Amino acid sequence: MQLAIRHRTRYRYDPAVAAVGVRLKLYPPTFAAQHPVAWTVAVNGVAVAPGFRDGWGDQVATHFVRGEVAAVEIEAAGVVDTRDEAGVVRGLREAVRPGMCLRATxxxxxxxxxxxxxREALEDGGTQLQQAHRLQDLVTARIAYRAGHTDGATTAPVALASGAGVCQDHAHVVIAAARSLGWPARYVAGYCLHAEDGGDDVATHAWAELWLDGIGWVGFDASNDLCPTDAYVRLCAGLDAFDAAPIRGHVEGAGAEALDVRVAIHPAGAEQ
Amino acid sequence: MFDEMNGDDGARPPYCGVAHWLDTLGLATLDGKRREAETLFRRSGITFAVYGEGGDPERLIPFDLIPRVFGRDEWQRLAAGIVQRARALNAFLWDVYHRGEILRAGVVPEALVYRNRAFLPEMVGFDPPGRIYAHIVGIDLVRTGPGEFRVLEDNCRTPSGVSYMLENREIMMRMFPELFAGNRVEPVDGYADQLRATLEDMAPRHGPRAPVCVVLTPGPFNAAYYEHSYLADQMGAELVEARDLFVDDGALWMKTTRGPTRVDVVYRRIDDEFLDPLVFRPDSYLGVAGLMDVYRAGRVTLVSAPGAGVADDKAVYCYVPEMIRFYLGEAPVLENVPTWQCALPEHRDHVLTHLDELVVKEVHGSGGYGMLIGPRASAAERAEFARKIAHDPAAFIAQPTLSLSTVPTLTPRGIASRHVDFRPFCLVGRQIRLTPGGLTRVALREGSLVVNSSQGGGVKDTWVLSE
Structure with missing residues (x-):
C-alpha cells in the first residue's frame, strides 16, 4: 500500500519566547515493511535534514528557532510504501541489542x-509467539480505549489499574509485562491508517515491539489487538514513550505553551 | 602492617632522603612549616572535593607535609598496570556500545551492563574520536606490602583531585626548595599541558588553527569548582557555564565579546544526565540544548564520552582483570581486591555470614558513605546492613578489610603512621600520557582506613623518584 501522510505539530507561545530548540525523530526508516518514497520535514517552513542515525536506526534532527518566537510549526509529510509483514521488523539498520530493551524505565x-x-499470558502454554499474542489480547481486554483518561506521564501500573487509556498506555503495559518475563520490549511511535484513536484529535499512534526468539522484533498493537500491517508506518523506537518521543522541545523563555497536533493519513491518490 | 618508610632496618630506600630531612628539620620546625603551608593554601583559595564526595566546597583539606614516595622501579610497575587498565576500560566501553563481544562471550554478564543506569542507549553505535570514552582515568590504588598494590576502584567519568596533585607539589617546592635539590623527583607540572594535548587530540576536525577547547562547569556552587577553574587556567582554556554556549547550524558555539566562536572539544565536568535537556533530563539548566546531537554528528567532542560511567561501576569493576585478558590478551599487572557480589546467591551467603570481617559498599555509592567496615561496626550496624543486603542484593558488594600501608604523618602528637591510598591520573588521547605522581590521600585519624576528605582525610605530595 502507499500511504500519504501529513503530520503537523504547532506550538504557540504567549508571550513570545527567546528561542525554541526541537529534536525530531520524524523520519520513517526503511526496512522490509516500509520505504519512504518522498518525505520532508520542515520547521516554520524551513526544510530540516537529519544530522545522524541513532542506535535504534532512527534519523534524528535538531533545529533551533530564535528571536521573538510566537509559534513553531513542525510539518512532516510524504508518501510511504508499506507491506504487510505481520508485524515482523526485518532489515532495519539498528545497533541497539535486544538485551538493552530489558531495562525498566x-x-x-x-x-x-x-x-x-x-504470567497469565503464559498459562495456556504454546509458543512464545502465541504467548505474546495472548499478552496483547489480555492488555486489550483489560484496558479500554478511552482518550483523556490518562496523560503522557501515566505509568504502566497506573494505566492497568485504572482500566482505561490510549495507545501509549497499552504499549507501556505490554512492554512492562514482557520485560517482567525477561522478553526484550520496546516502544514504537508511528502512524496508523485505521487507528482507533481516530477523529479530529488524532495524533501519532504507538505500539510495542517484542523480541521473540528465532523471529526477532515483532510489533504488537494492543489498542487494535493487531500486529502492525501495511496500514502502519513506523517512525521511531525507544525504551518508552518518553524515550521514543518523535518531538522533544526546549524553550528558552517563559511563555505559556499551547499545542495543536493534526495527522492526516490516506491511501496515496485518495487525498482529500 | 606495612609502613612505606620505616622498614625493619631503618628507612626503606625510596624514603632515605625524606627520613634524613625529617631528622634534620626537627618536630618544632616542622610544625611551624605546617602552619605556614596552611596559610599558603588558604591564600591560593584551593578548596576541594573528590568526585562524588559532596561536602562543604569552602573547606580546606588538611595537607600533610611529609611526602609519600615511590621508587623508580615501583613506579614503573604501577605505571604499566595503570596504562593497561586505562586501555582495557576504553576497549570495554567501545565494545559494549557496539557488538558487545565480551557479553556474547559470556565473560561479563549482559544484564550488568545493559541494565546498568550508567549505560546510555543514546551512545549505541556511535564512534567517538579514537574510540576513546574515558580520557581521564583515575585509578584508586591501595598498597598492602612492599610489592603488593591493588586496585580499589576505577574512575572513568571526571575523576577530581588532580588540582591537589599540582598544588601540593607547588607548595612543597616553594617551602622546601632544598628538599627538591637533594632528591631527584619527577615533575608533575606537565599535567596541564598534557591534558590540553589530550583534549586537542580528540578534536573532530584539524585545521590550520588550534582546536578550541573549553571546560564546562556547573558553576561556583559545585564542590569541585576550584578545580575546574584551576585546570582551565593552567591549560589556557575557557571556563564556561551552560549559558556561555549554544548550538546552531549543527555546531557548538561559545559567546565571546568578538562574536560566536566555534567549540571543538568540551571537557565537561557535569554529569551525563544534565548534558542536554533535549536528550536527557529536560529540567537541566547545566547543559546545552542540542549538544548531544552535535556530538553524535561528529562535530564536537565530549570529554569524557557520555555513558563512560558504565565501566567504573563497582560491580563491573570485578570483571576488569577479565577485560584485560579479553581485549589485550595480557595478564593483569595490577590485581583487584577480591570482591563478593551480593547479587550472586553464593557470594551473598558468604557476605552475610562474614559481615564482621568484610567491608560492604554500595555499588553506586561513593565518598565513604553507605559503607560498612565490618570489624569496626557494632552488632546493630551489621544487622542493619544484613537487612539492606537482603532487600536489594545487587546494590552491594563486599571486600575483605585490607591492611593498607601507612606513611609517616605529622599529627598533633608528633610523627605517626597513618593509612594512605593513591589516585594517579592517566590521560588517554591518541597516545596515553601518565604523569609520574598522583594524589595520595591519608586517613588522619589513628587507625582509620577511611581516606575520604569528607571523613577526616588529608592529602600528601606524592613523589616518584627518577633514580
Missing part, C-alpha cells in the same frame, strides 16, 4: 499486577 516498571498479567 519509570513509566514501564512492572508492579505485581503487571507481573501477574504477564
Amino acid at each position: 519509570p513509566r514501564t516498571e512492572a508492579d505485581s499486577a503487571i507481573a501477574a498479567l504477564a
